[in-house]
Amino acid sequence: MTRQILLGAVAVLGLTAASASAETFTWITFKPQGAGDAQARTTQWLVDEFEARTDGEHQIELFWGGSVAATGEIPEALANGVGDFGDIITPYFPDAMPLNNAVGFFIPQPMGTLEVGEAMERWHEEYPQFSEELESQNLHAMGFRPLETYGMLCREPVEGIGDLEGKRIRSYGFAYPALIEAMGATPVSITTADTYEALERSVVDCTPIGPALARGWKYDEIAKYYIDMPLGASFGHLLAMNLDTYQGMDEETRAVVDQLGADYLQEYARVLEEDRARVLELWQGEMGVEVIDFPEEDLTALVDDPQVQAVRDEWIAKAEEAGLPVDEIVSELQF
Structure with missing residues (x-):
């Protein structure tokens, strides 16, 4: 069942989430579809992988370019069930997510992109306070997208x-x-x-x-x-979910989402490094x-x-x- 979403921030924020058993979930993002950067390309990769790994039973429909919620509205939109998945620019919400903004308080720091992402994964696994901070806002982190x-x-x-x-x-x-x-x-x-x-x-x-x-x-x-x-x-973006959507998934689909989050970090870091090398060559x-x-x-x-x-x-x-x-x-x- 595909969700019917009325585009436009004011109207959208009033909608309620459809059943978590829906075959088509929604991803709301501030990224323009034609951006062509590592963030946009790997978001599409993740969506395609989700469909493939669920054997086509489930899909994610992407709503690009802030068409459903602007950058500053995405956490609230996800929490309210307007979207199932979305990317949150974590440093824009330091008061709501201070623990998950740890890296942003320590600049300069010695870690690169992959190291920061792996640190966030490890902290969420070892210290429940990181997840609890998000759960208190009806959010779940299924993955992490550090900046370069x-x-x-x-x-x-x-x-x-x-x-x-x-x-x-x-x-x-x-x-x-x-x-x-x-x-x-x-x-x-x-x-x-x-x-x-x-x-x-x-x-x-x-x-x-x-x-x-x-x-x-x-x-x-x-x-x-x-x-x-x-x-x-x-640290850049949480790949976030509506907590009710995540908890409402069957065990097999949740396992796909969990593995995808870990695999996404590796794919994103690889694509970002390729982009970085290409740009440095262009600069020269x-x-x-x-x-x-x-x-x-x-x-x-x-x-x-x-x-x-x-x-x-x-x-x-x-x-x-x-x-x-x-x-x-x-x-x-x-x-």
Whole structure:
């Protein structure tokens, strides 16, 4: 049975979920169908795999480009049963999901894309507090989509920490504002979608980002210097489900979903690395983007800055309150 969904955010948020035994589930996403990046391509891969692994008995219908719920509405839409599956930009909801935003409080950190995803998988398996935080909002994490390892894309060359003083740098979340101020720069809060224009108009001089994402948003048309600053991979998206949908699935279908979540991380990391390599090759050629090594010691020295430490301490306090073994988790997030 296919769900009938009325497109349009206001009307959609009033709908109730159909039976969890439906043969066709729904996936709501902010990603445009034609994006062509690793996130969009592997989302389609997951949907195709779900149908194949259930021998065509079950399907997932994709609703692209925020047609059902905008980025900021997806957690509530999933919780209310408007969609069965969806991708949540976790850093946009730090107050609702502080534990699941652990990596976002520890920038810079030493892990890459796959390592961050595997850490999230392990934390969810070993520490029930991570899942309980989502379950309290009628959500279930069936998979994880970290972002790539970040550096800094700038309009002018940056050779070391001194070159960042006075720069205006795009910022978001908790760790980046403190880190940017520790650099002697000014954090400027701007959405991903607005950053191209901000770079073009010199509203910002730099933005933290990775090569694949920079190419996807075409920032590299404006900013021609990629500073290979070891910021580590940011945690990006939960592949989330309506908890009632997940619990209402038969045991065999739940097993397919669980395995798909683990397999998705591996496939996504593989595709993302291919994209990253392709972009770096483009930069060396026709795009003309210069990659500049940044002294690692210049960055890691900033971790001791009181403002940076205050952000980390904020997460530690929340984790201790939740009863988590803080030292074990934090040890993975420190150089």
